[in-house]
Amino acid sequence: MGAFFHADMIAIILAGAVATFLTRIGGYWLVMRMKTIPPRLEAALNAVPAAVLTTLVAPAFFTGGPDVQVAMAAALIASLRFSVLPMLAIGWCAVMLMRYALGV
Amino acid sequence: MNKADFFEGVRNGTPVFLSAAPFGALFGAIAVANGQTIAEAVLMSMTIFAGASQLVGIELFGQNIAPWVIVLSIFAVNFRHILYSAAMTPFVRHFSPAEKFFAFFVLTDPQFAETLRRGESGRKVSFAWYIGFALVIYIPWQVMTALGGVFGQLIGDPKVIGIDVLLPIYFMALVLGFRKRPNFLSVVAVSGAVSVIAYHTVGSPWHVSIGALAGMALAAVLPVKRGPASRDAAREG
Numbered sequence: 001m002g003a004f005f006h007a008d009m010i011a012i013i014l015a016g017a018v019a020t021f022l023t024r025i026g027g028y029w030l031v032m033r034m035k036t037i038p039p040r041l042e043a044a045l046n047a048v049p050a051a052v053l054t055t056l057v058a059p060a061f062f063t064g065g066p067d068v069q070v071a072m073a074a075a076l077i078a079s080l081r082f083s084v085l086p087m088l089a090i091g092w093c094a095v096m097l098m099r100y101a102l103g104v
Numbered sequence: 105m106n107k108a109d110f111f112e113g114v115r116n117g118t119p120v121f122l123s124a125a126p127f128g129a130l131f132g133a134i135a136v137a138n139g140q141t142i143a144e145a146v147l148m149s150m151t152i153f154a155g156a157s158q159l160v161g162i163e164l165f166g167q168n169i170a171p172w173v174i175v176l177s178i179f180a181v182n183f184r185h186i187l188y189s190a191a192m193t194p195f196v197r198h199f200s201p202a203e204k205f206f207a208f209f210v211l212t213d214p215q216f217a218e219t220l221r222r223g224e225s226g227r228k229v230s231f232a233w234y235i236g237f238a239l240v241i242y243i244p245w246q247v248m249t250a251l252g253g254v255f256g257q258l259i260g261d262p263k264v265i266g267i268d269v270l271l272p273i274y275f276m277a278l279v280l281g282f283r284k285r286p287n288f289l290s291v292v293a294v295s296g297a298v299s300v301i302a303y304h305t306v307g308s309p310w311h312v313s314i315g316a317l318a319g320m321a322l323a324a325v326l327p328v329k330r331g332p333a334s335r336d337a338a339r340e341g
Contacts, residue, residue: 004143012171013144016161017151019179024208027190037190043286044324048183050282051295051319053275055312056160058296059303060272068269075273084277085126091273095266 067104071095106232113236120214120237121244127155127274128245132252134159134271138166142253149249153210153242156278157181163271167308177312188216195223196234203231210238287326295319 030037037045061072075091082090098104128149135145140162152158157178164174189208196207196219215238223229282288299315306314 004141005147006141006144008171009140009144009165010147012161012165012174013148013151015171015175016148016157016178019175020152020154020157020182020185021209023179023182023185024189024211025204027186027188028193028196028204028208029189030186031190031193039328040324042187043326043328044320045183045187046285047287047291047320047323048180048316050279050285050288050291051323052177052180052183052312052316053156053279054292054295054319055299055315056163056275057272057279058300058315059308059311060275062300063303064272068272071266071269072272072276075276079277079280084274085123087277088130088270088273091269092266095269099263099266 065104067095067098070098070104106230109230109232110236113233113238114240116218116233117214117237117240120218121241124155124214124241125244125248128248129252129255130267130270130274131155131158131162132249132254133256133267134252135162135249136253136256137267138162140165140253142250142257145253146246146249149246152178153245154182154185154212156275159271159274169308173313180313180316184213185211185216188213192216192219192223195219195229199231199234207231207234207238210235210242212238212241214241286328287323290326291319291323294322 057072061069064072071091071094074094075087078087078090131149132142132145135148135158136142140148148158148161152161160181161174161178164177188211192211196204199207215234218237219229219234222233279292285291295315295318298318299311302311302314
């Protein structure tokens with residue numbers, strides 16, 4: 001183990017892998033049993049990705065410094081025209097500009 | 105195993121591999137910058153193989169958060185796969201149990217989207233095609249994770265070269281990828297507001313679950329509209 005692996009990290013990773021596999025096989029398992037998903041449950045499940053991911057974005061913005069906020073705002077504006085990679089590039093340029101050119 | 109089908113799968117999967125490769129490297133670099141070893145980052149890529157949830161896990165590892173909360177968060181981010189495997193069922197029912205095991209293990213957003221498209225166009229989704237598509241994404245994902253990890257190790261402090269902002273921006277891009285879903289704006293507004301309030305009152309990491317539950321509850325009580333449910337696959341590795 002030593003410098004390559006830490007036991008607690010391995011345990012979390014493998015538990016995360018099992019949890020992930022359950023989501024990947026879960027829908028098949030459900031469909032084979034219940035045929036249909038109730039509409040309100042489906043609506044709630046449909047909202048899961050946006051709801052979960054938003055909770056990672058919003059606090060990062062509101063607790064970040066002006067450098068991070070400007071970078072995220074720039075990336076949001078970029079998203080109107082561009083896909084993920086240009087958004088990352090524009091956000092990165094913005095934060096580097098703030099940190100090194102403007103000294104924020 | 106049908107060779108022609110396999111290589112057709114490889115061809116179909118190649119554009120996905122090209123667009124996912126930078127994220128594999130990004131994951132490796134951020135993982136190492138946040139204290140994982142390269143071996144741990146690669147193990148995570150090999151066993152979880154879902155870019156967004158891997159990055160969420162990394163984000164939480166860095167915050168001294170209880171392990172079960174990290175696992176639950178990975179589960180939450182990957183929850184959409186339940187909808188995918190449900191929708192895919194008619195097209196993979198003919199797989200043997202072992203084939204199903206591997207097929208679901210490598211299920212990703214693009215894999216789902218392409219499988220459904222192939223199946224709904226009336227073409228047979230053979231295991232050879234499916235696994236060819238999957239492998240041309242899976243194997244480079246591991247290589248790119250390792251390369252990104254080596255790169256991340258050379259850097260040290262992520263703030264110095266600005267890669268600390270990439271994670272929130274990446275999550276923002278993922279959120280925007282779901283903008284065609286029903287009630288998108290209301291869900292985002294409620295989850296965002298509740299998570300920020302919870303962050304300041306209850307504290308991290310509970311803001312993640314509390315904010316997410318608020319958004320889901322809202323979606324459940326709003327009038328049910330027909331939308332492009334789970335077809336708008338977010339970009340992911």
